[in-house]
Amino acid sequence: MPRRPQSEAAWAAKRQQIITAAIGEFARRGFHATKMEHIADAAGIGKGTIYEYFATKDELFLAVYDYWMDTYEAAMQRAADEHRGDPLATADALIETAIAFYQEHAAYAPILLEFWAHALRSDDPHFLERIQQMKQTLGAIGARVASELIASGAFRKVDTASFAQLELGISDGIFLHWVLDGQRYNLHDAYRFRQAVIGAGLMRPMLRRMLESKITKRLTSGFLNSNAPGARSKRSR
């Protein structure tokens, strides 16, 4: 982390400008194939200038990583806060936020995978810790919603922490396979299908009976044949 002269704000802004450019380049080409010059070009600055703000390429990578995690975490936190007190609405909002984020960043999936690989292998524990911190944060949100759903009588009793972590894994798994499948189907539909499976299992009889026909419809129609838009189908009904 080099010196930090001029105004604090200007420094941070330029740093951010570099991070933004780096995200795009890293995503398009991958960490190793991305040359510092590419990033400099994308940011409209000279290569040397990057080194005024980041000591090494690795440090820049890490900054990109942090920035991304922060963004996602903040979006989810906001979604959770907006509906505080209404667990069903919160659950919906969380899912919608996650889907939106995933769809928006589908092109970044390769770099996300590289992040994970890097984190698992790196000597620098920062990467892994950052992931676990995020899992912690999101897990806490999920567990809170789950316990509210249980308290309200909508859900049967579950270990909420386990359930929340499972959900995080499932979410990433669905996203990953959706990308690996060439975004062939509608991500919303896949999530809804998943929700129907889980919902059918965890809802208390009363709620389940209420939603039975919707669940049945989702379960029997699946998501694979949905109108394959890579994204942009805010409300597919």
Next chain:
Amino acid sequence: MPRRPQSEAAWAAKRQQIITAAIGEFARRGFHATKMEHIADAAGIGKGTIYEYFATKDELFLAVYDYWMDTYEAAMQRAADEHRGDPLATADALIETAIAFYQEHAAYAPILLEFWAHALRSDDPHFLERIQQMKQTLGAIGARVASELIASGAFRKVDTASFAQLELGISDGIFLHWVLDGQRYNLHDAYRFRQAVIGAGLMRPMLRRMLESKITKRLTSGFLNSNAPGARSKRSR
């Protein structure tokens, strides 16, 4: 793919020897950090010799990838065949096989992630096609089991293809998060928890009522506090 002299068998054996060495090195260091010399050393041969069997580093990477996929696919296929006719047993066997494979190859998770990233980015469609082929194969197995479960009256009606693909995503997601979590908990327990959630949702009332107490137990105890062995707990009961 260079010439293929001597006996076919000897050629294949040496090729395999290189692949085996490469798996370990790629897994430990990652694709980019692994030098051809490392692989040569690990295989106990000279660097130049590798190029008698593989034209480029990429081609070797791809061979490693194929080998791995083949192994997994074959194991799953075998598990499915062994219990043909008994869908519940087949489902169990598939899950056990998947868990065993995942646990055995936990150290290779980073390279699996790199594979995926590479597949998504590579100009060579082989990688992505190979993944999709595997999803196809495993998906067909899963769909068959699901439809048998439905036919037998154990499961409610679902779109079996969607369900199978969802399961593949979920499996990978759980595995991924288990690894990212430092293999802190027992993978078996996580899968059982998942099964309980799904089972509770899809089982027909009769079966569900029969298994109710087991499901309740799994759902309420979760998997996060399980006796954290990274692997080796064949039957934790």
Next chain:
DNA sequence: ATAGTACGACTGACCAGTCGGTCGGCAAAA
């Protein structure tokens, strides 16, 4: 003037892939 900032040509390290040479084994000749 001068301190802070930007730059990009340059350097040194690195590494995939090459290529000329070695050597063990085998078969034909002696």
Next chain:
DNA sequence: TTTTGCCGACCGACTGGTCAGTCGTACTAT
């Protein structure tokens, strides 16, 4: 049986190209 000659698997020093990071210069603002 021994000698000679050949083959091709094997090797690793070397090459050519690449790129992260440096540094002397130039610009800008005060």
